[in-house]
Structures are given as C-alpha cells and as structure tokens.
Amino acid sequence: MSAIGLRSVRRRFLHSDAHPSLALSRLSLLALLVAFAGASAAGIEVPFAAQMVVYLVGMVALNLPHGGYEHFENLRRRRPSFRWRYVAAYLALIAGFVALLLAAPVAGVALAIGVAMAKGGLGGLSVLDATTGTDHLQTRPQRLLAAGVRGGAVMLVPLVFHPGTFHTFSALMVGLVEPGGLAPYAEHFGATRALAAGGYGLALAAHVGLGYVRGGGRSWLVDAGESLLLASYFAVVPVLVAVGLYFPFWYSARQVARTVTVGDDDVGDPEWDLIGDSRVALRAWGVLVAGAFATFAVLAAVYWLVPNPLGNSGLLPGAVAFWSVFISVVALPHVVIGSLLDTERGIWYVP
Numbered sequence: 401m402s403a404i405g406l407r408s409v410r411r412r413f414l415h416s417d418a419h420p421s422l423a424l425s426r427l428s429l430l431a432l433l434v435a436f437a438g439a440s441a442a443g444i445e446v447p448f449a450a451q452m453v454v455y456l457v458g459m460v461a462l463n464l465p466h467g468g469y470e471h472f473e474n475l476r477r478r479r480p481s482f483r484w485r486y487v488a489a490y491l492a493l494i495a496g497f498v499a500l501l502l503a504a505p506v507a508g509v510a511l512a513i514g515v516a517m518a519k520g521g522l523g524g525l526s527v528l529d530a531t532t533g534t535d536h537l538q539t540r541p542q543r544l545l546a547a548g549v550r551g552g553a554v555m556l557v558p559l560v561f562h563p564g565t566f567h568t569f570s571a572l573m574v575g576l577v578e579p580g581g582l583a584p585y586a587e588h589f590g591a592t593r594a595l596a597a598g599g600y601g602l603a604l605a606a607h608v609g610l611g612y613v614r615g616g617g618r619s620w621l622v623d624a625g626e627s628l629l630l631a632s633y634f635a636v637v638p639v640l641v642a643v644g645l646y647f648p649f650w651y652s653a654r655q656v657a658r659t660v661t662v663g664d665d666d667v668g669d670p671e672w673d674l675i676g677d678s679r680v681a682l683r684a685w686g687v688l689v690a691g692a693f694a695t696f697a698v699l700a701a702v703y704w705l706v707p708n709p710l711g712n713s714g715l716l717p718g719a720v721a722f723w724s725v726f727i728s729v730v731a732l733p734h735v736v737i738g739s740l741l742d743t744e745r746g747i748w749y750v751p
C-alpha cells in the first residue's frame with residue numbers, strides 16, 4: 401500500500417472507537433457496578449480482607465507492569481541521549497516526592513491522591529482524543545474540566561461515598577511516616593467531604609452541559625456516558641475494589657486500545673530502536689528485567705526510608721497503604737515527565 405494509502409487508513413482509524421479493549425473496559429466497570437449494587441441491595445458485603453487482596457492483585461500484578469510498558473513503548477525508539485535525560489529526570493522527581501513525604505507526610509499523601517487523579521484524568525482525555533474524538537471539547541478549560549471529571553471520579557467520589565475506608569487508609573498512608581499525623585486534620589474531614597461532593601457534582605454537570613452546548617454529537621455522548629459510568633462506578637463499588645480494578649481494567653485497557661488505534665510511527669534513527677534487530681528476544685528480556693530490578697530497587701529504597709513501612713498495622717492494610725504511596729511516587733514522574741514535559745512525544749503521543 402502506498403504511503404498516502406497508509407496515512408488515510410491511519411487517519412480513518414484515528415477516530416475509531418471500535419477497539420475491543422474499549423468495549424471491554426466499559427463492560428467490566430458496568431458489570432462490577434451492577435454486581436455490587438445488587439449485592440448491597442441483597443445485604444451481601446464482600447469481606448474487607450478480600451477487598452484488600454483484590455486491590456493488591458490489581459495494583460501489583462496488573463497495574464505496575466503496564467506502567468513499565470508505557471514508558472518502554474515511549475522510549476523504545478527515542479534518541480539515546482534523550483532516554484538518559486528522561487531516566488535522570490524521572491529519578492529526580494521520585495527523590496523529590498519521597499523527600500516531601502518524609503518532611504510533610506500529609507502533603508505527600510495529598511500529592512499521591514492528586515497523582516492518581518491526574519493519571520486517570522489526563523489518560524482518559526488522551527484516549528478519547530485518539531479514539532472517539534473530542535470535537536465537543538473546544539477550549540482548553542473545557543478539556544481540563546473533562547480531565548478533572550474523569551480523574552476526580554477516582555478519588556473525590558470515593559471520598560464522598562466511602563468516607564470511612566477513605567479516612568482509614570489516608571491515615572494509614574500518613575502513618576507510614578508519622579503515626580497519628582492525620583489526626584489534627586480529622587475535624588476538617590466532614591467539610592472536605594461536603595466540598596468534594598458539591599464541587600464534583602457541579603463539575604460533572606458543567607462538563608456534560610457544556611459539551612452538549614458546544615456541539616453535542618457522538619463524541620459528547622460517549623464522553624458523557626463514560627464520565628457518568630465512572631462516577632457511578634466509584635460511588636457504588638467499595639473503594640479498594642474500585643481503585644484496584646479501575647487501573648488495569650479501564651486505564652490500561654484503554655491505553656492499549658489507543659496504542660493499537662494510532663499505530664506505529666518510526667521516529668528518528670532505526671538504530672535507536674531498543675528491540676530493532678536480530679537480538680530482539682535477548683534485548684527485550686534484558687530491558688524488561690532491568691526495568692523490573694530498577695522498580696523493585698525503588699520499592700526497597702522507599703520501604704527502607706519510611707519509618708513505619710506497614711503503618712504499624714496488620715500485613716494486609718499495611719501493604720495496601722505502602723503500595724498506594726509507592727505507586728504514587730513512581731507515577732508522579734510518569735505524569736509530569738512522560739505525559740506533560742515530554743512535549744516532543746510522550747506516552748500519549750499520536751503520530
């Protein structure tokens with residue numbers, strides 16, 4: 401096929417939301433939403449230990465390797481000097497986040513919550529850009545609102561609908577560094593929750609309403625439907641299960657759909673491609689193992705630096721709190737470098 405033919409195929413695919421991963425992401429969240437709504441109507445509660453296990457399996461086994469893949473895919477064909485700068489900036493941000501966490505644990509946990517929202521929100525918007533399209537989002541503030549609504553669903557909605565678990569685990573996360581450190585702020589929890597409820601409700605209504613006024617159409621319908629699905633999912637499904645399965649079943653599945661939709665683009669020198677020649681298997685293995693070692697080295701460093709890595713609580717709740725802090729530490733550079741500062745390409749690059 402000619403280059404022009406290929407380009408037009410790619411363009412046609414660019415605004416295609418037919419990839420099965422997209423349907424799978426919507427169906428899986430909807431199925432969980434219906435199952436948990438039914439269970440709660442029938443008075444059935446999923447044991448708390450099981451919820452923590454689901455969170456850990458989702459976040460450790462499914463979410464972490466996907467984060468590595470996103471960077472691998474982004475850096476694979478980049479100029480080697482760029483790759484080193486990227487890695488150096490990544491490590492510097494991680495160090496900065498850990499320092500903040502140790503010096504001011506409440507601010508550190510607030511940043512962790514912000515990172516989770518930014519990752520979900522910006523990712524959601526980028527997938528929409530590349531698949532369904534975003535014709536109804538015509539201004540920058542409107543795009544930010546769209547990202548805010550998708551990201552806010554991940555943390556603000558659970559804060560409103562599952563306040564007990566939210567508070568317990570926020571306190572545990574702060575407690576990794578300073579046991580009891582969240583206690584002085586506990587009196588403001590009710591007001592924060594009310595603010596989150598009002599603010600999120602208004603943002604959701606404004607986002608859906610503005611999108612309709614600014615063009616409506618199919619992209620608006622998909623965006624509004626997905627935003628409402630996310631808000632309802634996080635309102636109904638218990639927060640540990642909801643967050644633990646959102647990242648693999650929504651965020652990662654949709655990033656895969658986006659990657660497949662936008663296709664490949666050879667950038668720069670073919671020599672730069674990390675898995676480009678006959679030693680493919682060996683190099684790919686080496687790179688992935690090196691990535692795994694580096695990630696677990698960061699994990700060991702955070703575990704060693706934090707005074708109470710398991711929050712002075714049991715193994716399961718301690719592991720949930722520790723993992724949430726750790727994954728946020730590695731996700732901050734993911735958002736800031738991989739997505740915001742890497743303007744030339746980045747993890748959300750569309751050729």
Ligand SMILES: CC1=C(/C=C/C(C)=C/C=C/C(C)=C/C=O)C(C)(C)CCC1
Nearest residue numbers: 512513516566569570643724727728731
């Ligand atoms: C505050 C809080 C939580 C925080 C989770 C966080 C901060 C997760 C971050 C995930 C990231 C950044 C994933 C990136 O891929 C829990 C454990 C859900 C329980 C409820 C209270």
